[in-house]
Amino acid sequence: MGFSEETKRELAHAFPAAKCCRLAELSAFYDFNGYFFGSYLDINHFMPLIARKILKLLKSVYPDAQTQVLVQRARARKNQVCTVRVLTPETAELVYQALKEQEYLDEQQKVLAQRCCQRAYVRGAFLSHGSITNPEKNYHLEIFTEKSEVAEKVYLTINALGLEAKMTARKGDLMVYLKDGDQIVTLLNLMGAHKALMHLENVRIVKDMRNQVNRLVNCETANVEKTIQAAVAQIEAVKKIQERMSLSDLPPKLAEIARLRIENPYSSLKELGEMTNPPISKSGVNYRIKQLIDLSKKLE
Numbered sequence: 001m002g003f004s005e006e007t008k009r010e011l012a013h014a015f016p017a018a019k020c021c022r023l024a025e026l027s028a029f030y031d032f033n034g035y036f037f038g039s040y041l042d043i044n045h046f047m048p049l050i051a052r053k054i055l056k057l058l059k060s061v062y063p064d065a066q067t068q069v070l071v072q073r074a075r076a077r078k079n080q081v082c083t084v085r086v087l088t089p090e091t092a093e094l095v096y097q098a099l100k101e102q103e104y105l106d107e108q109q110k111v112l113a114q115r116c117c118q119r120a121y122v123r124g125a126f127l128s129h130g131s132i133t134n135p136e137k138n139y140h141l142e143i144f145t146e147k148s149e150v151a152e153k154v155y156l157t158i159n160a161l162g163l164e165a166k167m168t169a170r171k172g173d174l175m176v177y178l179k180d181g182d183q184i185v186t187l188l189n190l191m192g193a194h195k196a197l198m199h200l201e202n203v204r205i206v207k208d209m210r211n212q213v214n215r216l217v218n219c220e221t222a223n224v225e226k227t228i229q230a231a232v233a234q235i236e237a238v239k240k241i242q243e244r245m246s247l248s249d250l251p252p253k254l255a256e257i258a259r260l261r262i263e264n265p266y267s268s269l270k271e272l273g274e275m276t277n278p279p280i281s282k283s284g285v286n287y288r289i290k291q292l293i294d295l296s297k298k299l300e
């Protein structure tokens, strides 16, 4: 099972306590896959688990509603389609009106007024037409629909919750999406997907650590390369001196470090300092090496 389906299964079990939120979540399912035919009202979903949630939400708000659940094989898809149907015309009309007449923040865009209901609405939208990429690949959460007014509503609702969703067209659909790890974690939390959130956070921690280790390794490699490059230049200087004169003609302290440098091309200055007799500090080695380089330049 993919991360997306796992998240949906978790959210299928998140049941809002307040009646206003149940209606809000139900209205999201209706916005995406609902149809009002006058004498009855349908809400479709291809996952039986989620169809069951739709029925439960409906029954909790309208305990007396006469309902029916139909399972049909879709022609185009391999999947089945579950239909939750409100049967009697009076109840169908009642549900239809209730879904339309909630309390809105924005009358035109139909963004729900209460934060608790906004959260429930986004959860319903995600369960209807949403998906989330496995965080081990990358961070991406999207909700898509061909209905532009629904996409707009989802976009504005997510942003009313304090997030910064983006919207783009894709193959005839509109896609509302988040790409930032922090924002996705916040949205999962708002929707009530706590297990999915924990999984994403764990993956993030491991990823961060891996990046840090890589950075350290790269840094170390860079330092080693720098040391080797410096050593190559120092050895060349000593060889230039040798072309013109014998190392034994140099002052003994310089001759000693020149020989050690040639014999130990991979050693750091500190290590060379430990080889001299008596041992000297890194800066002492550095001073002598600098004298050798100056001399080689003079000899040229």
Ligand SMILES: [Zn+2]
Pocket: 018, 019, 020, 021, 022, 024, 114, 115, 116, 117, 118
């Ligand atoms: Zn509410």
